[in-house]
Amino acid sequence: MPDFSLSPEQESLRDLARKFARTEMAPHAAECDKNARFPEEIYRKAFDLGLMNLNVPAEYGGSGLGVFDQCLIVEELAYACGGMTTSVIANCLALEPILLGGSPEQKQRFLAPFCAEYQFASFCLTEPSSGSDAGGLRTRARRDGDHYVLDGEKCFITNGPHASLYTVFATIDPALKHKGITAFVVPRSTPGVAPGKDEDKMGHRASSTSTVRFDQVRVPVADRLGAEGDGFSIAMRTLDQTRTPIGALATGIAQAALDHAAGYSLKRQTFGKPIAEHQAIQIKLANMAQAVHAARLLTWHAAWKIDHGSKGTLESSIAKCFASDAALHVADEAIQTFGGYGYMKEYPVEKLLRDAKLTQIYEGANEIQRTVIARELLRAYA
Amino acid sequence: MEIAVCVKPVPESETRLRVAPDGRTLDPEGVKFVLGGYDESAVEQALLLKETVPGSTVHVLTCGPSPRAEEVLRASIALGCDRATWVEATAPLAADPVRAAVAIAAVLRSAPPGLVLCGKQAGDDEAGLFAGALGELLGVPDLGYVVDLRWDATTQRFRFQRVTEAGLERWEAPLPVVIGLQQAWNDPRTAKLPNILKSRKAPIAKFPADPAASTSQSVPEKFELPAPRNGARMIEYKTPQEAAQTLVRILREEAKVFP
Amino acid sequence: MTVLVVGETVDGHLVAATRETVSVARSLAGGPGGVVGFAAGAHARAGAGEFGRLGISRVLVAEEGRLDRAPVAATAHAVALAADAAGADTVLVGGTTFGRDLVGRLSVRWKAAVSSGVTEATRVEGGIRVRRPVFGGRATETRRLTGPHFALALRPHAFPIPEETPGTPQIDTIPPANLPETLFAPQRTALEGASAGQGPSLGDASIVVSGGRGVRTAEDFRLVEELAASLDAAVGASRAVTDAGWRPASLQVGQTGRSVSPQLYIAVGISGAIQHLVGMVSSRVIVAINSDSSAPIFRVADYGIVGDLFQIVPALTAEIRRARAT
Numbered sequence: 001m002p003d004f005s006l007s008p009e010q011e012s013l014r015d016l017a018r019k020f021a022r023t024e025m026a027p028h029a030a031e032c033d034k035n036a037r038f039p040e041e042i043y044r045k046a047f048d049l050g051l052m053n054l055n056v057p058a059e060y061g062g063s064g065l066g067v068f069d070q071c072l073i074v075e076e077l078a079y080a081c082g083g084m085t086t087s088v089i090a091n092c093l094a095l096e097p098i099l100l101g102g103s104p105e106q107k108q109r110f111l112a113p114f115c116a117e118y119q120f121a122s123f124c125l126t127e128p129s130s131g132s133d134a135g136g137l138r139t140r141a142r143r144d145g146d147h148y149v150l151d152g153e154k155c156f157i158t159n160g161p162h163a164s165l166y167t168v169f170a171t172i173d174p175a176l177k178h179k180g181i182t183a184f185v186v187p188r189s190t191p192g193v194a195p196g197k198d199e200d201k202m203g204h205r206a207s208s209t210s211t212v213r214f215d216q217v218r219v220p221v222a223d224r225l226g227a228e229g230d231g232f233s234i235a236m237r238t239l240d241q242t243r244t245p246i247g248a249l250a251t252g253i254a255q256a257a258l259d260h261a262a263g264y265s266l267k268r269q270t271f272g273k274p275i276a277e278h279q280a281i282q283i284k285l286a287n288m289a290q291a292v293h294a295a296r297l298l299t300w301h302a303a304w305k306i307d308h309g310s311k312g313t314l315e316s317s318i319a320k321c322f323a324s325d326a327a328l329h330v331a332d333e334a335i336q337t338f339g340g341y342g343y344m345k346e347y348p349v350e351k352l353l354r355d356a357k358l359t360q361i362y363e364g365a366n367e368i369q370r371t372v373i374a375r376e377l378l379r380a381y382a
Numbered sequence: 383m384e385i386a387v388c389v390k391p392v393p394e395s396e397t398r399l400r401v402a403p404d405g406r407t408l409d410p411e412g413v414k415f416v417l418g419g420y421d422e423s424a425v426e427q428a429l430l431l432k433e434t435v436p437g438s439t440v441h442v443l444t445c446g447p448s449p450r451a452e453e454v455l456r457a458s459i460a461l462g463c464d465r466a467t468w469v470e471a472t473a474p475l476a477a478d479p480v481r482a483a484v485a486i487a488a489v490l491r492s493a494p495p496g497l498v499l500c501g502k503q504a505g506d507d508e509a510g511l512f513a514g515a516l517g518e519l520l521g522v523p524d525l526g527y528v529v530d531l532r533w534d535a536t537t538q539r540f541r542f543q544r545v546t547e548a549g550l551e552r553w554e555a556p557l558p559v560v561i562g563l564q565q566a567w568n569d570p571r572t573a574k575l576p577n578i579l580k581s582r583k584a585p586i587a588k589f590p591a592d593p594a595a596s597t598s599q600s601v602p603e604k605f606e607l608p609a610p611r612n613g614a615r616m617i618e619y620k621t622p623q624e625a626a627q628t629l630v631r632i633l634r635e636e637a638k639v640f641p
Numbered sequence: 642m643t644v645l646v647v648g649e650t651v652d653g654h655l656v657a658a659t660r661e662t663v664s665v666a667r668s669l670a671g672g673p674g675g676v677v678g679f680a681a682g683a684h685a686r687a688g689a690g691e692f693g694r695l696g697i698s699r700v701l702v703a704e705e706g707r708l709d710r711a712p713v714a715a716t717a718h719a720v721a722l723a724a725d726a727a728g729a730d731t732v733l734v735g736g737t738t739f740g741r742d743l744v745g746r747l748s749v750r751w752k753a754a755v756s757s758g759v760t761e762a763t764r765v766e767g768g769i770r771v772r773r774p775v776f777g778g779r780a781t782e783t784r785r786l787t788g789p790h791f792a793l794a795l796r797p798h799a800f801p802i803p804e805e806t807p808g809t810p811q812i813d814t815i816p817p818a819n820l821p822e823t824l825f826a827p828q829r830t831a832l833e834g835a836s837a838g839q840g841p842s843l844g845d846a847s848i849v850v851s852g853g854r855g856v857r858t859a860e861d862f863r864l865v866e867e868l869a870a871s872l873d874a875a876v877g878a879s880r881a882v883t884d885a886g887w888r889p890a891s892l893q894v895g896q897t898g899r900s901v902s903p904q905l906y907i908a909v910g911i912s913g914a915i916q917h918l919v920g921m922v923s924s925r926v927i928v929a930i931n932s933d934s935s936a937p938i939f940r941v942a943d944y945g946i947v948g949d950l951f952q953i954v955p956a957l958t959a960e961i962r963r964a965r966a967t
Binding site for chain 2 (some may be wrong): 651656658661711712713714715717737738739741742743744745746747748749750753754755756757758760770774775776777779780781782783784785786787788798799800801802821823824826827828829830831832833834848904905922923925926927928929934939940941942943944945946947948949952953955956957959960961964
């Protein structure tokens with residue numbers, strides 16, 4: 001990856017995302033955060049511009065972008081609002097299992113009509129008693145003739161109440177542990193599918209999160225992705241694809257925090273001069289800038305590797321883990337730079353901290369990322 | 383209707399302005415050139431007319447150097463323009479609106495369109511001279527500061543308004559005509575991602591600028607940024623009337639802003 | 642060298658932008674003797690008379706009434722003929738919508754070196770040097786124009802209007818040109834004057850007067866509006882004013898509102914918080930009126946008045962009205 005410049009096409013994609021983020025998302029970010037409002041009108045515009053379903057190939061009506069190009073877009077969107085970005089890219093997460101585990105017939109049947117309309121899909125893996133321990137999930141899939149009957153409860157599902165399609169991971173036999181996990185595509189209209197109410201969250205409040213109950217839901221065998229027992233692998237390979245864009249999302253939040261802090265430091269005066277001229281602030285800003293630059297480059301490198309055929313597990317885990325930790329720290333320091341004003345909701349920085357926090361938790365908690373990094377790393381020394 | 387839209391690559395509005403080493407122009411280093419706001423309105427108007435007048439095509443043209451000229455053409459294609467022409471010219475030449483008009487007129491003369499649309503002025507030099515020069519070169523009247531442009535198919539005329547110092551003027555004009563559009567009275571569309579990707583591969587017709595037309599009568603000598611402010615000069619006064627008189631005098635004589 | 646000043650008339654009177662060109666015309670002509678006026682349309686003679694009172698002793702007129710309702714392209718033909726008839730090497734016009742378009746046409750019609758929005762113009766070896774704002778007033782460029790012909794549209798509000806003195810000019814008629822009929826194909830069908838109380842828009846205005854929290858009440862904000870009206874200025878407001886609902890959000894100047902860079906920005910009762918400053922700090926001249934001498938606005942203003950705005954602003958409005966009337 002010796003050439004770090006973006007192609008004109010990549011610049012166009014980034015500019016599109018930036019313009020959308022600054023003109024459509026940013027003006028409503030504070031209000032949606034305050035009221036926990038899911039801004040359908042903004043998401044619809046994102047869909048109209050081709051900013052949803054980024055990972056789905058063009059032949060099925062998606063934008064067909066590689067991970068790097070997705071990251072360029074995701075960072076720009078997250079700069080304006082982390083929560084809205086989470087909901088916009090949740091389709092990518094939900095549809096990736098179909099891309100990875102679906103047959104050509106399933107891809108055509110599910111993806112083409114889905115991408116043709118403005119709608120949401122949700123990735124259903126996490127349960128009340130299994131998040132990091134995905135292999136320990138308990139939603140059952142019992143075979144019954146040419147159907148499976150799904151029963152269980154998923155939680156913390158992004159876009160849960162709004163989705164028209166769910167990719168659901170259930171086990172055909174808990175005793176098999178992760179080898180029993182199987183992936184299914186479940187339309188919302190299937191009887192027994194019951195999304196819960198919107199959770200009241202610390203951040204990402206423009207995004208909608210809920211439980212989704214599957215109560216004796218009958219799923220045709222034809223809607224199973226891959227074979228029985230393939231589900232865990234599909235889930236893990238899905239997260240391999242979506243982990244890096246979360247690094248980009250965190251980078252976007254961190255960049256916004258840095259920009260706010262730096263801009264403020266040039267205007268706010270104490271002891272007769274702008275606070276940017278005090279060393280305490282300079283050192284703070286320098287550390288923040290290092291973190292943002294590093295987060296972006298780690299994300300870019302991971303994305304580049306994946307686009308060039310590598311599994312990229314080590315790089316994407318490092319990127320996600322570093323960028324999310326960086327976002328939290330940079331947002332925290334941005335609040336500190338603003339002093340008392342940073343603590344007030346009237347100013348935009350405290351939201352950034354609340355939004356940054358989630359990036360350390362979802363799409364693979366950073367504790368898990370670290371065990372993955374250690375495992376991948378130590379392999380080289382074995 | 384054959385519609386031609388003339389656009390100019392201009393520095394994006396957030397650009398931090400810097401003086402070039404020779405002191406004569408803006409330092410283009412690191413500057414991103416884009417389709418400016420006025421031109422976006424012109425392209426939008428062209429596309430709206432294409433959508434309402436059956437059988438219309440939109441031809442976007444620009445005069446300028448690589449890569450900025452090509453980029454604004456691709457941006458226009460991504461928005462929906464049917465074909466694009468690039469008259470290749472150096473930055474100084476393209477910066478002279480009269481030279482740019484000469485270059486564009488040379489292309490349009492061979493197949494004159496019914497309507498030529500431009501932005502009211504360029505986002506950088508704000509000269510507002512291009513449409514007049516182009517109209518004169520093509521032997522076609524031009525109207526600037528236009529809003530609410532509508533085509534009346536029954537009378538085969540445009541109906542529009544112009545916002546001028548005198549107020550609001552209502553006009554009618556048949557083809558051929560050059561129209562300079564006021565900014566943002568229409569709501570320029572945003573190019574969709576799939577069209578952005580497609581525009582990268584669209585063909586662009588390329589012409590060299592006629593060297594005979596290449597001598598500009600307007601040469602930049604200096605480009606200056608305002609000096610940073612040092613704090614206000616406070617006006618002393620005994621009565622409010624005296625303060626007012628002093629201020630008005632200062633504005634006229636010192637600041638040369640004449641209320 | 643002779644300079645032709647093109648007059649723009651409204652209701653038979655020369656507009657302010659035309660009057661503002663006279664001092665520059667004199668300086669470029671090397672004295673009042675070298676300035677010739679031009680007026681076109683149905684009110685050409687009335688306009689010519691006013692030129693006389695501005696010290697211009699010869700005016701060429703093209704009296705075809707239909708020029709008033711035709712595109713400027715038609716008038717440009719007449720201007721070129723008049724400039725040649727007067728032996729002028731330079732055409733000057735106020736930089737209104739009319740003037741800028743005229744200059745654009747003259748660049749080809751009269752093969753003139755052109756510039757618009759000009760704030761300074763001086764003769765130099767082989768040409769004319771002009772200065773003009775660019776990038777929304779955030780920078781200034783100086784250009785050298787080489788002739789033999791020049792056509793300049795001067796920036797409105799940038800030059801003084803000379804005192805009127807009695808005088809009657811010699812008026813000569815330009816014979817009607819054989820203007821191509823295509824130039825008359827577009828027709829103006831109606832002219833609606835700017836509605837009362839509707840000043841220029843914030844984005845275009847040469848002068849902006851903004852009010853802040855110091856104005857105290859929604860009713861008292863009219864002081865700001867009266868000052869703006871006396872200057873034909875656009876009205877702006879700080880966020881405190883729009884948040885309080887005293888005026889619509891479309892008037893807000895600042896980080897979350899509009900960015901403006903007029904020739905003159907007058908901040909009334911505005912403290913100068915960062916959010917406001919970023920919206921107006923690139924204005925060419927900033928005047929601040931505030932009762933608090935340590936208000937941050939005074940750091941970015943060029944001129945400041947510390948005092949009670951309820952006394953200062955009405956006095957300023959009155960003084961401006963008086964100064965403009967003379």
